[in-house]
Amino acid sequence: MDDSNGLVKKVVKKIHNVVDQFIRVLSIITGYIVGIFMVILFFQVVLRFVFKNPIYGADELVIALMVWSMALGNAIVYWHNEHAVIEFCLQNSPSIVKKIMHHVTNLVVLTTSFVYIPGGLTLFRMQKKLIPLGGLSFSKAYYFALPIVVMGVLLVALSAVKTIEYLILKDDKLMMPSFGEGGVKLD
Amino acid sequence: VQNNPTTGQPENGTAQEAPKKSPMVYKLGNAGALGEPAAIVCQLFTDLVNERLEGEVVFEFYPAEQLGNEITMLENLQVDLQQAVMTAIDTLGTYSKDFNIISMAFAFEDHDHLFKYLESDLADAAFKVLEDQGIHVVNFNFKKNPRIIFGKKPIYSPDDLKGVKFRIPNIPIWEKNFRTMGAVPTIVAWSEYPFALMQGVVDAGECTKEAYYSVKLFEAAPYVAEVDYAFPLEALSFSKTAWDRLTPEQQKIIEECAEIAAEEFNTTINTKWQEDKKKLIEAGVEFVDFDKEAFMAKMAPLAGQLESEGFWGTPGLYEKVQALR
Amino acid sequence: MLKYYFIVFIFMILAQVPIAFAMTTSSVMYAVINGQNFVMFAQKFANALSDFNLLAIPAFLFVGIFMNEIGLTDRIFVAAEKWIGHFTGGLAHANVIASMIFAGMSGSALADAGGLGTIEVKAMKDAGYDEHFSVAVTAASSAIGPIIPPSINFVIWAFLSQTSTLAMFLAGVVPGVLMGLSMMIWIVVAVKKFKIKAPTVQKASWAERFEYSLKSLPALGGPIILIGGIMTGIFTPTESSVVAGAYCVVLSVVYKKFSIKMLTRTLTNTLISSSMVMALAATGLIFNWMIVTSGLITYMTNMILSLGNTYLVLLALNGILLFMGCFIGSMQVLIMIAPLLMNLAAALNLSLIHVGVIAVLNLTLGLITPPMAPSLFVTAKATGVSFDKSLKYTVQFLIPLVVTLLLVTFIPGITLWVPRVLGAIK
Ligand code: NA
Numbered sequence A: 001m002d003d004s005n006g007l008v009k010k011v012v013k014k015i016h017n018v019v020d021q022f023i024r025v026l027s028i029i030t031g032y033i034v035g036i037f038m039v040i041l042f043f044q045v046v047l048r049f050v051f052k053n054p055i056y057g058a059d060e061l062v063i064a065l066m067v068w069s070m071a072l073g074n075a076i077v078y079w080h081n082e083h084a085v086i087e088f089c090l091q092n093s094p095s096i097v098k099k100i101m102h103h104v105t106n107l108v109v110l111t112t113s114f115v116y117i118p119g120g121l122t123l124f125r126m127q128k129k130l131i132p133l134g135g136l137s138f139s140k141a142y143y144f145a146l147p148i149v150v151m152g153v154l155l156v157a158l159s160a161v162k163t164i165e166y167l168i169l170k171d172d173k174l175m176m177p178s179f180g181e182g183g184v185k186l187d
Numbered sequence B: 001v002q003n004n005p006t007t008g009q010p011e012n013g014t015a016q017e018a019p020k021k022s023p024m025v026y027k028l029g030n031a032g033a034l035g036e037p038a039a040i041v042c043q044l045f046t047d048l049v050n051e052r053l054e055g056e057v058v059f060e061f062y063p064a065e066q067l068g069n070e071i072t073m074l075e076n077l078q079v080d081l082q083q084a085v086m087t088a089i090d091t092l093g094t095y096s097k098d099f100n101i102i103s104m105a106f107a108f109e110d111h112d113h114l115f116k117y118l119e120s121d122l123a124d125a126a127f128k129v130l131e132d133q134g135i136h137v138v139n140f141n142f143k144k145n146p147r148i149i150f151g152k153k154p155i156y157s158p159d160d161l162k163g164v165k166f167r168i169p170n171i172p173i174w175e176k177n178f179r180t181m182g183a184v185p186t187i188v189a190w191s192e193y194p195f196a197l198m199q200g201v202v203d204a205g206e207c208t209k210e211a212y213y214s215v216k217l218f219e220a221a222p223y224v225a226e227v228d229y230a231f232p233l234e235a236l237s238f239s240k241t242a243w244d245r246l247t248p249e250q251q252k253i254i255e256e257c258a259e260i261a262a263e264e265f266n267t268t269i270n271t272k273w274q275e276d277k278k279k280l281i282e283a284g285v286e287f288v289d290f291d292k293e294a295f296m297a298k299m300a301p302l303a304g305q306l307e308s309e310g311f312w313g314t315p316g317l318y319e320k321v322q323a324l325r
Numbered sequence C: 001m002l003k004y005y006f007i008v009f010i011f012m013i014l015a016q017v018p019i020a021f022a023m024t025t026s027s028v029m030y031a032v033i034n035g036q037n038f039v040m041f042a043q044k045f046a047n048a049l050s051d052f053n054l055l056a057i058p059a060f061l062f063v064g065i066f067m068n069e070i071g072l073t074d075r076i077f078v079a080a081e082k083w084i085g086h087f088t089g090g091l092a093h094a095n096v097i098a099s100m101i102f103a104g105m106s107g108s109a110l111a112d113a114g115g116l117g118t119i120e121v122k123a124m125k126d127a128g129y130d131e132h133f134s135v136a137v138t139a140a141s142s143a144i145g146p147i148i149p150p151s152i153n154f155v156i157w158a159f160l161s162q163t164s165t166l167a168m169f170l171a172g173v174v175p176g177v178l179m180g181l182s183m184m185i186w187i188v189v190a191v192k193k194f195k196i197k198a199p200t201v202q203k204a205s206w207a208e209r210f211e212y213s214l215k216s217l218p219a220l221g222g223p224i225i226l227i228g229g230i231m232t233g234i235f236t237p238t239e240s241s242v243v244a245g246a247y248c249v250v251l252s253v254v255y256k257k258f259s260i261k262m263l264t265r266t267l268t269n270t271l272i273s274s275s276m277v278m279a280l281a282a283t284g285l286i287f288n289w290m291i292v293t294s295g296l297i298t299y300m301t302n303m304i305l306s307l308g309n310t311y312l313v314l315l316a317l318n319g320i321l322l323f324m325g326c327f328i329g330s331m332q333v334l335i336m337i338a339p340l341l342m343n344l345a346a347a348l349n350l351s352l353i354h355v356g357v358i359a360v361l362n363l364t365l366g367l368i369t370p371p372m373a374p375s376l377f378v379t380a381k382a383t384g385v386s387f388d389k390s391l392k393y394t395v396q397f398l399i400p401l402v403v404t405l406l407l408v409t410f411i412p413g414i415t416l417w418v419p420r421v422l423g424a425i426k
């Protein structure tokens, strides 16, 4: 029994590390996408002011990159437990309450993020026929509905992993925000 | 912007008999802010229809993009998230490509010509395409004033647009129109339009006559050419599913109310422009003497180009439309 | 009329479910029960992420995070000290002025409180100032951050209320300066009345003043590009943010702080922060659809309007917002309450720009109000000074700030004058 239990833990840890590594790479790539669209926008400003001739299509490309990066970012933030919460009520509650709420949150993400998949696919089909906007060569469906479907799939998968790994590993660190210190200061 | 949906539901509840059925709620959306002509007419329609349907169906009106922008609202119709919408007829071209021709500059000579097309067999097919996608057009007789071109300098002919940064909304055919005219199309949001003109983000633009006055675009760009390059209409569309839920009597009432609202709209818009124009001239706006032939000549190659790029499905649509003059 | 889904929502956010997911959950419940199509969820989410005005959010966050990485902002404080350090409470004034300038490139109060704040507190302590008072000034002055442009909360409000971001930014200038001035007046009063230890420093020579002002120029470049660009209308707010971003990158190269590692870190930080904001905005759009179309907002509006008098309504609104701001992050409140505010604005015939500034100012005061006082929390933690002992002085700053709030609430011209003069609104 102990052996198989140990094996399960090992497998779950392995899965955690793989997912974590995947998210790490994904966040670097996505971070650079954010950098790229800011650079495009900057050059667009320069072209407009210095050369009086902005590139038609650049703005829409920026939008496309923004939707993709922010949709992926939503899943990344969830993996790191960095989404905004109200701490006031539970900050001094016993740890059992926090554990329950950890599971409730994951369950909520698991069930409600599912709606993005069928909803996004229907929208994708509706938008696929649209004439491309703003000078791009592909229709809006590919940077509107599609990233949302991908986000839905990621959220569902990540919440499943989170639920299971905590049940098996019972490691309280899994409930903590795990991104670099001081990254998220918004107020 | 106001989130208060407005209904004309009778306060006292007309003494209902035994099993009281809760009314069907129909959401009507529009992009215009409260006080804009389209929003006013939507409100009028809502009031009319709620009075005559006597609580069987209750319409709620949501102005100012509360239910989303025009394309979003049409998507809502397709899945019955919202039951009715008033949009520019141009927007219907998103789902039924042939209607893109309505937005092509100088494709129509006046409203009559446009209506000849919309009431022809040619357009029937296009309306059918909409029906197949769940959009049922009830009335398109809401006539706005024709679209004009204006700038910081006088625009007599397309030559004066050469290299000029020209404001367009993010709609592909608009880009084609003004690139063909020689301008540099620049996408600017409607809310930033006056400021963009003032600061030189754009130096010229277009809009309907009523908007030119009401949004005060004339302050930064006081030279107007009343080229009437397009004849905008507002169309009242229903979700096909929601429309089919109604009884024939209810459908008839709705159609009648839409017609009354449209007549009211058309009268108001027209009178208003006569007043606005006087005020514009007093404010120093110059209505330039432009060369319409030059514009039309410059636009000649566009029809073929649009057709080859798939802006409409019917082959030879432009020529067929011209034959209706 | 309190609907089941709304109760579920309240319960969930109090139980620490992330607000974005709580909003989705109650909307999903509503959609399932009313047989609504799920297309709405994908559509609203993408609508928010594809909004051109929201592009400003990643760009502003990038500038803020990058500026902190380069770390030239303390020069602003030192330069301010040279000019006014010799007055009563001189360093405290320099602290406020530095925050006003810092606000010109950062949309966040906490970035100020935790970054520049530590340097300010240290300098004041070294000069013999009461450390609790120093922390209080730092925490309170950081609240100017979201009011003087750029401001993420203003971007969010402009997005939700379909007003111009530019107009919102311009509207924040005067209220932000008023906040600073009122705090400076309070500093003089407090130092004298409570006999707070606040030794004046030696008066600097003109040569020194110019020398240090010159040294602070690189750091001043950020706010000059941002506010200057916006106010002269050379750039739109979004454009000015990418130009300022480019300026930051150049600065970091000049000061040899640039490395790929640092760039990667900044970009992923930007991604995380902005995705979090965008997720809130996106799910907020979904949530708003629900509370608007279900009639909840109409009900709440009528309830508040039953107070009758515009002044009473505005006072009640201030009260509600101040209260919520004490417990919940400002942007989260803003997203939840936007439809209600827009409704009230329409009913009372108030400008959406005016209402937006009132709301954000209220919520910002929550940053220094117990029990959470996040600004004070961050400053106290970063400087190792007691939160509890600094609380008294911090709360006193609510006096000048609430006066500012009331002026802004009841004199619309304070907010609307600049956008009107510069042509952003008619
Ligand atoms: Na700021």
Ligand code: NA
Pocket (backbone or CB within 6 Å): C095, C096, C098, C099, C117, C120, C137, C138, C139, C141, C142
């Ligand atoms: Na400060």
